[in-house]
Amino acid sequence: MGTSYCASSQQPQATACNGSGMSKSNNVYKDAYNRCLRLLDETRSLPSEPELGTLLGVSRTTVRTILARMEETGLIAWNKRAKTVLREPRPDDFFPEEETDTLAEIIERSFMRRLLAGGAEAGMQINELELAREIGVGTTSVREFLIRFSRFGLIEKRRNSHWVLKGFTRAFALELTEIREMFELRSAAAFAALPQDSAVWTDLDRLEDEHRQLASEIATRFNEFSELDERFHRLIHRASHNRFIVDFYDVIAMIFHYHYQWNKAQERERNEVAIGEHLAYIAALKSRDLGKVDAACRKHLKSARQTLLTSIPESRSPLKP
Amino acid sequence: MGTSYCASSQQPQATACNGSGMSKSNNVYKDAYNRCLRLLDETRSLPSEPELGTLLGVSRTTVRTILARMEETGLIAWNKRAKTVLREPRPDDFFPEEETDTLAEIIERSFMRRLLAGGAEAGMQINELELAREIGVGTTSVREFLIRFSRFGLIEKRRNSHWVLKGFTRAFALELTEIREMFELRSAAAFAALPQDSAVWTDLDRLEDEHRQLASEIATRFNEFSELDERFHRLIHRASHNRFIVDFYDVIAMIFHYHYQWNKAQERERNEVAIGEHLAYIAALKSRDLGKVDAACRKHLKSARQTLLTSIPESRSPLKP
């Protein structure tokens, strides 16, 4: 104990941002710009500025910056309301992917890589300054990330001092799944009790279709399951109408996200099994028979827990990327 | 909706800190100094610097700053190892209480005052800059506070934009207590199943004594219950051995803390009833009869929920201080 978590553990990573005294990256603009380019393919002229704003989820200020650049690069002709598309976007019109990430995303990825790439034993200290330097960002962003991240239960703060890594251990996985099972069983029961005319039933039908679709093309699309899985479980959790239950799914989603990324062993088989369990689970929900729902939910959660556990060796040893 | 949460709602509050370009207050030192003064009453000479450090929970650097000042003010004679007490501390030796608070505490108090003092309707926007100005602190501290506070489920962030107040509503109280009941029932069952030689049983005995003591002097000490309540429930939650359950008690503790502060109606009666329920609950735990534990736990949680709910009017109207 007492050893540092990030002491020159990685290659001297090229700074994520341009090094010099930069205040704030314009990733919001770049990401929205890229998404707007994709929109360009479909229409002859763009809608009004406020409409574009809601469509892209950004302010009108950002929309105008996007339009200005599109005019500059000859993608559109822009005169007040008229925004006519002049040409199709080329690959080099897009901003590079890595420039569209949030700082929070950059930090999280970097942090999780270190965490899972081995050598990150429970009890290690986390050094804000060192982390910031290695990732190439300011300390404030790292601090804020760590505070946000702390709710996942993997790190803990010593007052007026460093953070302590608790480790991605078997114990962690068991505590996490214990809560998950408690919450999901309750949510599933609440779901089944929802009135027939509730919108969730059509959502469920749609998800069922997607599951069947994916099952039929499992050989090629098995890696798309992870995203479908999250949407399915979030739908169920939402039926609890409890913000703490709904929010807790963020913890689960985060863990499974990185788990999927790092543990590709038998991915196809695992996902195929999970799809089958989901379909049984969906059928149980549709039957509105609480006993069946409970059984189907339990069965799926049990195998989900098993999958997670087998990926965590008893004594922490590095997982290979 | 859309109205601001803290638009000049309060008196132009004297800045919490000294206004000018101050980097960091020395509240850690001041608080430790005060605590060290109390220590002075009991001994003729102080222990070694490292020992003092662990005793006060601060670094040796801070210990030495404390000793230096104690020497200056003639409280002790300090020469290397020898730290002899020269006189008893006087009231004016102490730093004023308000200077010993963490910035986080200052911000939280200020924020909760506004939240509970009325006029804080669900859907309102929270403005970091405005909050920071009104409290008299930097924006960074406010940001960090809001991030930390967000796990209580009372506020929510709009990406790249403001925070939204969800309101201290009946729905919130119900969602909170739902989880609390789930967690505590499980923890209580785990507690009762703990082996006889576990240290928790002596902890429980001690708490039982404190309850009886408090019950016998309820007329004068009823306001001390809140603190005892927290210690009791934390002991039980710890038996779950689940970090998410243990951590969730922070949410409950925070809510009940402010609830107790703002709703003094029938405080004595409420606490008297609660002590009785606790004693029954403790007896049930000691019996190790899961049925009895479940019943006693349910009964107490039900009345706790009722207490919380009655303090929240159906439609949010200000609570008087």
Place this chain on the structure above:
DNA sequence: AAACTGTTTTTTCACGATAAAAGACATTAT
């Protein structure tokens, strides 16, 4: 009038800088 565009103000986000506090190292005393 409603909805849009043009312009200005405010707020958020992220940085570097600095004092407080922690921690590490070197020295000395038991």
Place this chain on the structure above:
DNA sequence: ATAATGTCTTTTATCGTGAAAAAACAGTTT
């Protein structure tokens, strides 16, 4: 040899600052 003290270095906590993005305001166009 251990454990303290004395000194120096590193890290954390907090602020002010400036660019990005949002929001508000004002003027046009349909």
